[in-house]
Ligand code: UD1
């Protein structure tokens with residue numbers, strides 16, 4: 509998309525009282541990504557000149573979350589018009605269009621915002637383009653009052669509306685694109701003489717009309733413009749997000765055995781001919797190559813899985829892990845900050861942390877990398893074609909060379925040279941007949 513001479517103001521200063529949370533509302537997450545993060549993701553492809561997020565002064569976490577975008581502070585929540593006014597300083601050297609969006613409306617589509625900008629640029633040059641929607645129940649929303657020509661005349665808030673106005677099904681989503689050359693002059697004129705005693709951004713439509721300018725409406729489906737105001741709405745938004753992601757994964761050529769039990773993150777990338785079994789959860793930062801099989805009950809985050817790998821059932825991949833092409837990670841295996849080489853196998857009951865495993869190595873059942881001594885984390889390096897016997901403890905930092913074999917039950921405390929055999933366990937002692945004698949002794953004791 510071409511560079512736009514427009515800036516976005518994201519309103520996020522509202523307290524979100526109904527969430528009953530210590531977190532600012534926009535920091536609650538859907539698919540692992542904050543609500544405000546979803547909004548910024550949607551804005552990103554527009555090529556906006558600037559993004560300013562309006563927050564309350566105590567919202568440090570939001571300021572961090574939206575960086576490098578700037579914030580403007582609204583000390584008191586005096587209304588949406590006042591909130592937009594708070595961003596004025598941050599945009600004082602900017603004269604392009606102003607797009608207003610809400611930080612708690614995570615699903616607005618980039619294409620919809622683009623349609624609004626296109627409408628702004630149409631020959632009739634509307635001063636304001638408002639994004640409208642038709643909810644099944646529009647009560648609570650501002651209503652869009654159209655003139656006989658179908659253009660927007662004014663917006664009336666639900667609380668201020670009369671019966672006729674409340675019967676209008678076309679509601680204000682809150683999203684607006686405003687001609688930059690008049691935006692601040694319109695906002696200066698706002699007052700708070702209304703039912704809520706707030707500075708309503710929506711009143712600028714009537715002002716623009718008074719000035720002889722046209723205002724237009726672009727419509728989008730209500731689902732796209734759902735706001736999150738409570739935990740129940742957050743759960744509903746999560747469900748909608750998941751439904752959409754499951755559909756997208758299947759449409760792009762993945763098989764989901766039981767779609768309803770697979771949970772994606774906002775950035776999960778799924779290749780072609782991937783098969784995902786039931787009860788699988790993805791955290792942020794997962795990339796799955798083609799023809800990967802993820803079996804039931806896996807938890808996967810921050811991991812890149814190359815083509816043809818098999819994961820699970822019951823595997824956990826933690827951040828910083830890469831699984832090589834055709835590698836196998838089996839049941840009750842936990843992998844953290846580890847590169848598992850192509851064709852390597854860790855199939856049973858294993859922990860690999862801060863480890864590099866070369867191609868085609870076999871990690872036996874119950875192998876544990878002891879990567880933490882209570883103070884520091886250390887790395888384990890296993891070469892390619894190595895064989896680690898079952899129930900091995902590798903005390904990091906330690907290296908096992910290419911082609912080396914480690915005997916089962918070993919505790920490996922120093923490096924194993926390539927192609928060597930390392931045995932590090934107590935030698936077996938056999939005492940012939942000892943068990944028979946032992947039993948006889950026990951029986952005679954009982955008779956006494
Ligand atoms: C607003 C619209 C209404 C629309 C509805 C859609 C106005 C006057 N009304 O109503 O027409 O149908 O959204 O959901 O604009 N915010 C601030 N500072 C404030 C007030 C709000 O940052 O002082 C932020 C909130 O954090 C939120 C957004 O603005 O993200 C909307 O605020 P909210 O109070 O939900 O607006 P409504 O009164 O519901």
Ligand code: CA
Nearest residue numbers: 612735736737
């Ligand atoms: Ca709201």
